[in-house]
Amino acid sequence: MLKVNDLEITARSTKEQLVKGISFEVGKGETLGLIGESGSGKSLTSKAVMRLLNSRIFRVNGSIRWKDREMLGRNAKLPKGYRGRQIAMITQNPMTAFAPMIKLGRQIEMGFELKGSRAKREFYERLDSALKSVNLTDLRKITDSYPDELSGGMLQRVMIAVTIMQSPERIHDTR
Secondary structure, eight states, rough: EEEEEEEEEEETTOEEEEEEEEEEEEEETTOOOOOOTSSSSHHHHHHHHHTOOOOTTTEEEEEEEEEEEEEETTTOOOTTBBBBBTTTOOOSOGGGGGTSOOOOHHHHTTSSSSSHHHHHHHHHHHHHHHHHHOOOOOOHHHTTOOOGGGGGHHHHHHHHHHHHHHHSSSSEOOO
16 A cells, blocks of 8 residues: 655755645555646656655655555665565656667666576566557567657557566556
């Protein structure tokens, strides 16, 4: 269960409050949609849950609890596999999710710990299956491409496929 209580996000430089007191709970198997205008803090909220906000730029107050464990605060430690296996995020802009100078196959590979040729072969079988689940049928074309060689929609589907491969318990989709 994910519980967010009275979440506030403030820009340190301007003291502007960007997210004001949002609270929600999402249980296993439940879906929650954050709806709001552009700039209303939906992506910031997801990034706070993922613990991806730079603490030098943003001050985050309130409570974020994952499986009854507090995720905010100086002493909060991320459980093993928190990002990726337990909680994953699909970002708004697929072009910023990938490094422009590295082929997609290599980038995706780097995100997984692969030891030995068998693990690599199994990884690519899983990647092929995940790509097919989002209607991308040419594994070699995807893995041999640089991000700017694919359309934004294709990159978005690659991000979704990689998220599916991790089998997370919770997915934050900020699109």
